[in-house]
Amino acid sequence: MKTTGIAVIGAGPAGIAAALAASEAGAAVTLIDENPSVGGQLRWRIAPLRGLGDGLDGLPACQAVERLEERLAAADVSVLTNAVAWGLFEDGSLAVATPGGGFLLQAEKIVVATGSVDLALPFPGWTLPGVLTARAAQILLHLHRVLPGRRVAVLGEGLDAAELVTDLETAGAEVVLRAADPAQVVVSGEGRVEWVTANGDRREADAVVIALGRQPDPELALQAQVDLGYSARLGCHLPLRSALLETSRPGLYVAGEAAGAADLAESFAEGRLAGLAAAGAATERIAATQEALARARSPERSVEVDRLRRGTRDRAQVEADASAPWRSWGRAVTAEGRDNSLGRVALCRCEQVTIGEVRQSIEEGALTINDIKRRTRAGMGLCQGIFCTRAMALLLHAERGIPLSEIVPMTERPPARPIPLVSLVEIEE
């Protein structure tokens, strides 16, 4: 069994900030990321940074990564890339798989900074090659310098969609169609995207980018079964945290988009606070960092953070903008009979379970996401439910009237990622 002072999972903006802060405060830090290099979303975004301070503002995000790497090296943080932290067990040990083999890591404190994934909702044609998430498009455009298509449709109307339109046009692609509501979109083609129809507008296209926003991905914290609260802004559950970002499991912190942070500046500030708190830094230093974090948050987000604080009783919510893309999807899908064209669309991409099959399972008595999963296999595939559980929750809400705040995530168990069996057989204890 390897040991470390503080294990930080995820080397995006929050994770890097946490690792640097904890190291500054004197802790021995291990920073773990599944990608070949650190930076997380900073690696594939080119919008200029704002509000991070630390000499980073004004740089395109991808160019800040090099500076942060230098700081990590100077701070003597042990950085493990290509390393998948796939399990967090009851005794506090973390299971890590690397190309060189697997091992267990015992850390005194753990900071989960695993970020978010793109929010995706099913529509006819969404499994066709050429339909991809906003991040996939940014990774192709900026890391690999490849256009996902020449004529591209963009779904969504929030900040992510606006950034994507700029990114696509900057790289030389043409944005031929924009649509806000995924329930109104139909993509068709012979084995790949050829046509996109939305709101009565039909356009030829060779790619469709889903830019509906993000959803937090605190999977290891869910494995640890920390207490959760509902965010009406995001339409999903988030870990409850103390003022110092510690969850209901002592010594386990969650920071950044994994806990609902709204932007890079907030993620960076949260990471810093979690790192200092985990390292037991001096009170004045923590207080100053808390003030900086408060400044990085919007008033709306500050209210949400207060309501999702451990020990707070008042969980009344600020309602999200009614136009949030996930709001109307369930109602639109359930407005018609089960065998309409939407009923034949895959809800679960991995196990190819249709919207109609999921609706039928609800009609037959499924009341939770776990119920739907057991009855249909939806959510049991390689993506581990990351791209389908939101749609399940929205259908439960639309069909049964169960408040979204009462629809909890499905039970998360190791492994958090597909891992080769050999990394279990050869695990170093």
Add this chain to the structure above:
Amino acid sequence: MDQAHRNQAGDLRVLHHPVLGDLPESRPVQITVDGQPLLAREGETIAAALLAHGILVCRTMPGGREPRGVFCALGRCADCLMTVDGEPNVRACLTPVREGQVVWTQAGLGRWEGRAG
């Protein structure tokens, strides 16, 4: 097509980018995809090399043969599973190209070829 996006390796590459600058020179890497030679760039993933050449399909699903391609590009969705050097279920979006690599569009769950599984 706009000259700015054309080069020898494929016509979907972004050769000039206002923020990122010119695409740096890179060593060409020869791979084989479904029996056809394909020139990739050193350091890129199989998925990027395929998309640069307009190849979108990575695999077909078990039963029904529905085609799938890159969806998340982050190794999360597993839509881009391909058979690489005889090993099935390799995520094309995470796996770098290598000289002489043999890549096949995967049918269903795939099967082991070459070395023992």
